[in-house]
Amino acid sequence: MPNYTATYTDLYQLSMAQVYFNENHHSQKAVFDYYFRKNPYQGGYTVFAGLETLLENLNDFQFSKEELDYLAGQHFEAKFLSYLKDFRFRGSIYSVLEGDVVFPNQPILRVEGSLLEAQLIETFLLNMLNFQSLIATKARRMRYIAPDGVLLDFGLRRAHGPGGYYASRAAFIGGFNGTSNVIAAKQFDIPVSGTMAHSFVQSYDDELQAFRDFAQNRPKNCVLLVDTYNTLKSGLPHAITVAKEMEERGEKLMGIRLDSGDLAYFAKECRKRLDEAGLSYVKIAVSNQLDEYVIKSLQEQEAPIDIYGVGTNLVVGKPDAALGGVYKLVAYNEEPRIKISENIAKITMPYSKQVYRLSLADGPWIGADAVALFDETEFDSIYHPFDQYKSMKIEHLEKEALLQPVMLNGERCHAPKSLQAIADYSAKRFAQLPLEYKRFSNAHHYKVGISKKLRDERDALIKQYKTI
Amino acid sequence: MPNYTATYTDLYQLSMAQVYFNENHHSQKAVFDYYFRKNPYQGGYTVFAGLETLLENLNDFQFSKEELDYLAGQHFEAKFLSYLKDFRFRGSIYSVLEGDVVFPNQPILRVEGSLLEAQLIETFLLNMLNFQSLIATKARRMRYIAPDGVLLDFGLRRAHGPGGYYASRAAFIGGFNGTSNVIAAKQFDIPVSGTMAHSFVQSYDDELQAFRDFAQNRPKNCVLLVDTYNTLKSGLPHAITVAKEMEERGEKLMGIRLDSGDLAYFAKECRKRLDEAGLSYVKIAVSNQLDEYVIKSLQEQEAPIDIYGVGTNLVVGKPDAALGGVYKLVAYNEEPRIKISENIAKITMPYSKQVYRLSLADGPWIGADAVALFDETEFDSIYHPFDQYKSMKIEHLEKEALLQPVMLNGERCHAPKSLQAIADYSAKRFAQLPLEYKRFSNAHHYKVGISKKLRDERDALIKQYKTI
Structure with missing residues (x-):
């Protein structure tokens, strides 16, 4: 079946990569988040799938001689193509485990690597994760x-x-x-x-x-x-x-x-x-x-x-037929990055982050996840991303960190999981989701709150860009 | 990219094939039609695409040793698997040219071959033609x-x-x-x-x-x-x-x-x-x-x-996301075959057939195609498939035969066409379709009529099966 080589991508990834290369930005460290903004089927959850497919094919994500010849015919420069000859993804990936239930506007997977490598895999990553999550x-x-x-x-x-x-x-x-x-x-x-x-x-x-x-x-x-x-x-x-x-x-x-x-x-x-x-x-x-x-x-x-x-x-995942997952730059060269939008829900969330699933001490999920800065250890409340009057105390709750390293410097952290193991895990996680998020009509809205520190840092960035 | 081997299929094709083989039916001649019942997007036409993909991959549609080993583990019999080792598609395909506009309930492609080979390729054929036609x-x-x-x-x-x-x-x-x-x-x-x-x-x-x-x-x-x-x-x-x-x-x-x-x-x-x-x-x-x-x-x-x-x-071809094309047995062992349904529109059309696009002598299409028995040369009227009061004289019209041989006994009849040539042909054919079939709302219904002989033969078969 498909051989996923590195031309399994959009042209603009390569156009941008050549500029990065020529300007010597290509090795700067970049952080991208994968997330989506809306559950499919007007539902209350999404089942995350496709991770194993992504990980097992990243090794093949290379340029063959034939592909480089093709790119030479598309006006890419010899020096850049010569660099691509040895291209391998050597970045790191932190991810929610495949099969888990996930929710809008939380990072589901984070890629850290050189700007060039993290950018080049975007299309393939979205292509695999969006579709399989839609169908699961x-x-x-x-x-x-x-x-x-x-x-x-x-x-x-x-x-x-x-x-x-x-x-x-x-x-x-x-x-x-x-x-x-x-x-x-x-x-x-x-x-x-x-x-x-x-x-x-x-x-x-x-x-x-x-x-x-x-x-x-x-x-x-x-x-x-x-x-x-x-x-x-x-x-x-x-x-x-x-x-x-x-x-x-x-x-x-x-x-x-x-x-x-x-x-x-x-x-x-x-x-x-x-x-x-x-x-x-x-x-x-x-x-x-x-x-x-x-x-x-x-x-x-x-x-x-x-x-x-x-x-x-x-x-075909009718009637939606697509999950609109996106892949956004959240940090570059150790600095947070943001994309402003007239639509407030489309403003990106800067910084490397961690996501915590919140549950009562004896197990039951409470219907909320917390997003905080990756290295933030102490936070006792979460806040609505944009409504300043909404917040929730979480100090009494268990916090399960969802983003786990699955690839470090291009090497997988674990042996591949069998599909049966992934399916079993998925069933187990879904069973923990309270019923009100599962109904077909007007499913309850699962909360994704952010820490105060993340909110403040983001707001400072928004102010900075709004003055441009 | 994908290697389309012969396990790119539904299990039941293989289950049925084994029965055919054991009962010594597998070499009997079978004829299947590919067609669909409804244009996508509530539109007035469909652009037929995927033919070249089908033809160029049929050569690879074989069983590897590894695939046969897998099937052995699924309780298929050794004698049958040994037969499959040499399986190649050696049938014939008659098809509308890729890129043409086609309409519901007309044969778009006909496969003639042994029952076993014509059945085995069904899933792959539908998978490629349905999707590409949807997107085109x-x-x-x-x-x-x-x-x-x-x-x-x-x-x-x-x-x-x-x-x-x-x-x-x-x-x-x-x-x-x-x-x-x-x-x-x-x-x-x-x-x-x-x-x-x-x-x-x-x-x-x-x-x-x-x-x-x-x-x-x-x-x-x-x-x-x-x-x-x-x-x-x-x-x-x-x-x-x-x-x-x-x-x-x-x-x-x-x-x-x-x-x-x-x-x-x-x-x-x-x-x-x-x-x-x-x-x-x-x-x-x-x-x-x-x-x-x-x-x-x-x-x-x-x-x-x-x-x-x-x-x-x-x-993803939203909002339809799928074209419901089907592949139906219309003749077997030189005898016509039919599938009855309580839904009259789902009764299949028996016999090997030809489709003719009708136009005025000076060129313009009239908005109707004729379906007749394959070897029928003289017919001066077409009839609504089920409404006995609707018919149309066509003796004054030009008849362009749409189903052309593209593969005979497993060999392609022509060199592969470039995608540009297919796209050019598609644009040319679409330009000939009158405007009233192109609008987005309530597009005019393009007529697909059948010859009197085809209608009579089909009705006789329906009667025969209704008495069962």
Whole structure:
């Protein structure tokens, strides 16, 4: 799969890098924060994903001779290109752990390195973290609403080209049980699953014969698609016949799949007839434009569904389809940096910072994180970033530092984590988030406050730039 | 970039393939159609893209030893895996040419081959064609509304991982002028462009010095980002100063970029001040959540904008984010095949077919295509697929056959086309589409009619299956 070389970037990163190089700024120390301003899906949280992908590919983020030749043809200078020949990312990365729940306007990951290297990786970093976080969050919303359902990703055919590879990875982090995507399953060790297509049934003159052949060739995990011609008059009776024949061979039909029509109605009707036929063990799988709202509705109607196959809406993260994460310079040459904006929410937060998750002494999260200067140890209150009248005492609370070193001077700090370990951690963290942040409508606003020192330092910088 | 091996598929394709193999159906001849049921963006057309990507990667669609070992671990049988070792796609593909405008419920591409090979490529084919067509269509909508604007793709950071590579390709087919995406530009020979980021300005103590350094290092194609601190009080005056200094060196500032605030207001104000300073040649570029509607609004306000940098909404194809193209079995073992559905629009169209674009003798398209049996030569009327009272005489019209052989028995019929040639063809074809199909609201419905013979044969098949 993709080889992420250093032209996996926007041209302006290279244009700026050449200026840095020529002006001899390129080795100055720079600090960038990755964060976003709005949770996707009008929700109350975001599941952070993509970190492992970023870390494992940074080593390949180099320029090949062919790439340098291309850049030479784009008017880059020989001296600069010769410097790029040996380019490697040798910076440091501090990050929230992959799978954790994160919130708007808090640093999720910080890059420290030379100005040139920290700038060059921006596009790749955003490309990977934004997308996977979008999809992991979508998956988590479905897992939340169907805690006992089997959730399967069937989306590769509607994914954004090879983006589907990472959609399957992110869906597993967000709580999905498996995927139909073979290459992703193989790479990331995700349980792989699937049923049959309409074309299989169509290729036979006779639906019953199609089911028989499938069951005989695939006695384990056999799921029959029953809606090619007529679900209740043809597909289901044929599936029951085959299930009975399987019983005679000492086998068990695993399930049937419904892919059209009113899924609640058909699931109930099929469940009833399966039960009447003594086939209460046969599971019911559904698919067809599912998302968290359709699944919620099916559950509210008490549709007896065991397995949800989710495609398009999962893998493209509809309706948002993008997470607007940004990567902003917060310090340069040991000095804090800020970007002013007419939109107050878009003013950046200067300095290297740490983020603390706040909880009561006996464990429960309180629904607020604190952002402070990185080396700030003592602070007993947090403040709303812009509303001077809002503050909260936090001296009695536990503070868990979220930004941990994951790469130091280009070397990873830990062995790669398995996807299963990341998914387990994600489930654990999500379980700690209070319910009011999980609902689909008007989710409670998780607070991200800042320390007094950070607020004061930032305000001084704003004043300084406002006088320009 | 991605290596598309044969596990780039859904598991069920392999499950079904094993049954076909065991039952000795795998070599039977099968015909599949690719089509979609609804234009994206509630529009009146779709730009077909992704064909060249499909064709050039089908050769690599093979199983490596490592992949076969993985499948062995997933309970596939040794005899079947041994057969897959030599798997190559050796089928034939007939397709609309890449870049053409296409419409719902017409075959856009037809695959003929053994049942096994035609089935195995389904997921990859859909993954590539659906996504690139979605993005090419989005791009075309912006090109349509800004015929003279320079349109640049800046979206990689918000794209779906490596899907961004193909988003840049598809945007160029849809009429974009260039991209910031270096690796895609290099691969597909797309003009590459970019300006500077806020971080560049922030890394200096002084905005003016930042602009000076950038201009000195990049005298050609120099575009200055003017909104880091204050557009009208700081950014623009500094840009004018630098433009004047460039003039003294015999150079010309190419442009300024606005990335926040009210773009119409700022563009007008900047244009006025630039003109007053004798800098009427300095172009104005804008970015920040653009899409076809924002561009339309900017044009209606007569905002003097020369260059549009479009990111998120282009590369993720918002708000649709997916094109629901499907791949359906229409013939097997020389017999027509159909899938019945309670939703009449979802009943498939059996038989190998040809699609004809209808035009008047002197050229103009009439807003209708005809679908007929592939070997049908004489037909003088077309019929609505389901409304028996709607038909149209077409004997006086020119009929251009759209499905052309592009691969025969696994061999490409033509040399690969350059992306520029595809984009040129796309622009030419779009220009032939009458205006009423191009508007954003309530676009006219382009007719896709079927021949009498096709209708009668399909109806006979429906009857046959309804009696089951």
